Amino acid sequence: xxxxxxxxxxxxxxxxxxxxxxxxxxxxxxxxxxxxxxxxxxxxxxxxxxxxxxxxxxxxxxxxxxxxxxxxxxxxxxxxxxxxxxxxxxxxxxxxxxxxxxxxxxxxxxxxxxxxxxxxxxxxxxxxxxxxxxxxxxxxxxxxxxxxxxxxxxxxxxxxxxxxxxxxxxxxxxxxxxxxxxxxxxxxxxxxxxxxxxxxxxxxxxxxxxxxxxxxxxxxxxxxxxxxxxxxxxxxxxxxxxxxxxxxxxxxxxxxxxxxxxxxxxxxxxxxxxxxxxxxxxxxxxxxxxxxxxxxxxxxxxxxxxxxxxxxxxxxxxxxxxxxxxxxxxxxxxxxxxxxx
Amino acid sequence: xxxxxxxxxxxxxxxxxxxxxxxxxxxxxxxxxxxxxxxxxxxxxxxxxxxxxxxxxxxxxxxxxxxxxxxxxxxxxxxxxxxxxxxxxxxxxxxxxxxxxxxxxxxxxxxxxxxxxxxxxxxxxxxxxxxxxxxxxxxxxxxxxxxxxxxxxxxxxxxxxxxxxxxxxxxxxxxxxxxxxxxxxxxxxxxxxxxxxxxxxxxxxxxxxxxxxxxxxxxxxxxxxxxxxxxxxxxxxxxxxxxxxxxxxxxxxxxxxxxxxxxxxxxxxxxxxx
Numbered sequence: 001x002x003x004x005x006x007x008x009x010x011x012x013x014x015x016x017x018x019x020x021x022x023x024x025x026x027x028x029x030x031x032x033x034x035x036x037x038x039x040x041x042x043x044x045x046x047x048x049x050x051x052x053x054x055x056x057x058x059x060x061x062x063x064x065x066x067x068x069x070x071x072x073x074x075x076x077x078x079x080x081x082x083x084x085x086x087x088x089x090x091x092x093x094x095x096x097x098x099x100x101x102x103x104x105x106x107x108x109x110x111x112x113x114x115x116x117x118x119x120x121x122x123x124x125x126x127x128x129x130x131x132x133x134x135x136x137x138x139x140x141x142x143x144x145x146x147x148x149x150x151x152x153x154x155x156x157x158x159x160x161x162x163x164x165x166x167x168x169x170x171x172x173x174x175x176x177x178x179x180x181x182x183x184x185x186x187x188x189x190x191x192x193x194x195x196x197x198x199x200x201x202x203x204x205x206x207x208x209x210x211x212x213x214x215x216x217x218x219x220x221x222x223x224x225x226x227x228x229x230x231x232x233x234x235x236x237x238x239x240x241x242x243x244x245x246x247x248x249x250x251x252x253x254x255x256x257x258x259x260x261x262x263x264x265x266x267x268x269x270x271x272x273x274x275x276x277x278x279x280x281x282x283x284x285x286x287x288x289x290x291x292x293x294x295x296x297x298x299x300x301x302x303x304x305x306x307x308x309x310x311x312x313x314x315x316x317x318x319x320x321x322x323x324x325x326x327x328x329x330x331x332x333x334x335x336x337x338x339x340x341x
Numbered sequence: 342x343x344x345x346x347x348x349x350x351x352x353x354x355x356x357x358x359x360x361x362x363x364x365x366x367x368x369x370x371x372x373x374x375x376x377x378x379x380x381x382x383x384x385x386x387x388x389x390x391x392x393x394x395x396x397x398x399x400x401x402x403x404x405x406x407x408x409x410x411x412x413x414x415x416x417x418x419x420x421x422x423x424x425x426x427x428x429x430x431x432x433x434x435x436x437x438x439x440x441x442x443x444x445x446x447x448x449x450x451x452x453x454x455x456x457x458x459x460x461x462x463x464x465x466x467x468x469x470x471x472x473x474x475x476x477x478x479x480x481x482x483x484x485x486x487x488x489x490x491x492x493x494x495x496x497x498x499x500x501x502x503x504x505x506x507x508x509x510x511x512x513x514x515x516x517x518x519x520x521x522x523x524x525x526x527x528x529x530x531x532x533x534x535x536x537x538x539x540x541x542x543x544x545x546x547x548x549x550x551x552x553x554x555x556x557x558x559x560x561x562x563x564x565x566x567x568x569x570x571x572x573x574x575x576x577x578x579x580x581x582x583x584x585x586x587x588x589x590x591x592x593x594x595x596x597x598x599x600x601x602x603x604x605x606x607x608x609x610x611x612x613x614x615x
Binding site for chain 2: 005006007009010012013094218221224225227228229231232234235236237238239281282283
């Protein structure tokens, strides 16, 4: 009897999880197709599917195949990368505020890219490289500054928020000093955007997502065990420090490459994990559900940014509007809960 | 499960940074028995437990498990032999009891392996032993302190180790739950031969439930052996700096300590403070 009770509960939780995952997949696919259909010229789903299948459709082949498709794919990849990076930090530090776009890691990438554009006057892949290196360096700096008998979440978050503020002022300073003609390029590194997405960006980001994503997935159970506290995790056979360093590298890698491709799309890293947790319930790893939520957020926000308002806004503006209230809510809730993060 | 594992320390020294916490300690954990470790606050007893369960590397000396140096054994292998329930583990928000207990199966699972019938059986046995089957579907954060502690013990049991270490498993529990937890651990020891080592605050409970009592003072072994030999007025004075009367506990026949403070003692009963 009791075996059945145990199995029944587990099945019930699994059913909810699978239902949520299936719904998310359907929504992502549907939004993806809609993104390819709408624009200055509307193409029916049939044309869109034929272009994806590799057939030549007059007009659609260029507009969908070369303009809309890379944009949509890049959106999905960036959403997945930001979400995985975010949920990893949030899980590891047991705190929704511990997202890389709150604790300064994306700010590191932005500041370095703006510096590269406005001061070093470099362009293209060099900027991306500088951004990736800077994100990793920022993560290391925050880790080292907050390391004292191991890493404690709250300390890391507070130090990260401080670093983020400092980097933001660096960006402001650089922009004030910048030459006018550098501003459009620099703006992309402040507000994430999918404008001008190219296949070469898609290829780079997809390699990063595949490599770091696989690394994270292979560590997903160990990441979940870290939530029990370092001692409990290590008593269960997890090499705590090694696991932590591995998942941090993977998460920062994802964030850095995504930021290099699209700029920091605000709050996707921060929002995806908590939304996914609400949807799938408290069972199993949040990595895959969060990745789907991230992709959906970016696609929907980009659609809204392009077509919902009188003028076109970059995707980061829309996600920023969505994310800011949640941040305020979290801060109020923490404050009520007794002041500690 | 046969409890044939042996564990001892050799000239073990432990430090946090520059501060030495345990100094040159030799002790043997008797196989198949219940050992309790007592000592004043910050005497190094929790640190000792962490080192004996491989959570902390010695600055010198060794912890020896089955004749091999503990810190050279692979983490996951150790976790199949030796389980530890830390003082304040953290339950993820909203997690169901069955899922939390299931996490105890990690050392027995391969990286991408699916949940097996063996895992299910181990979780069920652990819930059964701790009388928490009825709670299996509940969220851990909804439970009372006593229930939660039993669930954590169930997680450690699902790990199916022959040695089980617990760091103050009765802290924050009211007296009936303390007894409940200690009785449960005694059942485990008697029925399965699990070697149990725990740090306890309450001297009288430590003496009652121990087959082997270890008193630690300032990082050194003060006394170890049968509770009747270890819990004496002299030990209490030297380890805790407290005058006391030790008498026979009428319920268990084990020694029992009554503290003598500066007040409330009837004049004729006071042992002179030397």
